[in-house]
Amino acid sequence: MKIVITCKLPNEAIESLLETYEVVMWEVENEPMPRKRLLEEIQDADGLFTNVADQIDKDLLAHANCLKVISTMAVGYDNIDLEEARKKGIVVGHTPGVLTEATADLTFALLMASGRRLVEGMDIIRQNKWKSWAPFFLTGQEINRKTIGIIGLGRIGLGVARRAKGFSMEVLYHNRSRNEEVEKEHDAKYCELDELLERSDYVVLLAPSTKDTYKMMGRDQFIRMKNSAVFINTSRGTNVDEDALYEALNSGEIFAAGLDVFDSEPIHSNHRILQLRNVTVLPHIGSAAIETRMAMARLASENLRNGLEGRPLVHQVK
Incomplete structure (x- = not known):
């Protein structure tokens, strides 16, 4: 054969x-x-x-x-x-199953890099723009004791929740259905999507790609998020309205984003989202260990x- x-x-x-x-x-x-x-x-x-x-x-x-x-x-x-x-x-x-932990690792790494502006800091050094220490130079968002909202608490979502607990984060989640056993085991709190978006400092999208999740994160959802919030997507690019995300980042509706996936892949270096300083992008390497x-x-x-x-x-x- x-x-x-x-x-x-x-x-x-x-x-x-x-x-x-x-x-x-x-x-x-x-x-x-x-x-x-x-x-x-x-x-x-x-x-x-x-x-x-x-x-x-x-x-x-x-x-x-x-x-x-x-x-x-x-x-x-x-x-x-x-x-x-x-x-x-x-x-x-x-x-x-076999890629759960590697993808959860990458998701949390992207969360930290986006919240603390790590890639932006590296670019400043490479461009020889680091002139001195300053009180509010490259200040980002804290992670410890903040609130993380996970959209799609499957295997990878649970892996992210475990890592978040190591940073004493409050864990909120939204699924199609509530899982009280998971809530007890991981001290996670179920929320409707709007409430999760309004309360979370970090919003992590891990929903599967279906007709119901197509562009589920759009203009209305980004408006509901805090201006200081960070959005992370390691699910599928089709779950996000990229135009709405661009506008939210460009206008300051949200603080930053970390993306491992895109609506159409691979993206080109002239993709307009790459023009923004407050976005960290990766070439779909969630499981690349x-x-x-x-x-x-x-x-x-x-x-x-x-x-x-x-x-x-x-x-x-x-």
Whole structure:
């Protein structure tokens, strides 16, 4: 059987696949397989190893004559047309769990960097603009004993809440449904979204990408936030109205933002949000720890192999 892998991976991460199947893997570092090549290779492929950079849409699946399994090296799967996959009898696997702690680490690092203006300070040194110590030079927002509001208290949200407790922060959260067990275990308080936005010093967006969450953070939501508040997004860029965020940052409606994801990726250096001094941006590296990415690749490989051999996937998208 033939497997298509749309990005270059270390052989040790996919050794079980290399030993068993005909593997076609894109060999260019840090670039996805071009669409034209993927359309050609998918025609006789039994398995597809993909990630968030690939659009597995109806058009692509129409070219898949033998495809049995799609395995994405990611938690999210909004780039995959699940309805079309189901119609064709293709099972879809993903990799939740293994990236929780690395993404929670990155989220809290982005929170701290944005609140305390760390990147801005580094830029000042690199531009030789540091002239002297001054009482209010590069002052940011404190983190200790402040209030954090987490929108989407799933695995990663809980990881962020645990880290926040280490800074004696009050933890508020908003979910589609309340979880009283989590509240007791993590001393978290459930809030409606408007209340969370009004009370939080740091608003962290960790909601999944769905029809209900599309641009859920817009002008009305940013207006409700404190002028001193910091907004962090490590979920999906489509959850945020980027024009509204730009205006909120540019006008001083909110203090700062830290972003690991964008509506359309990758962004270009001329993206207008990069013109703002009060934004910290990263190139979608939430889970980019070496150990985590290896674990994700191995889990995606296991999902793929299980599906091809007729066994249940470790994590199947329902």
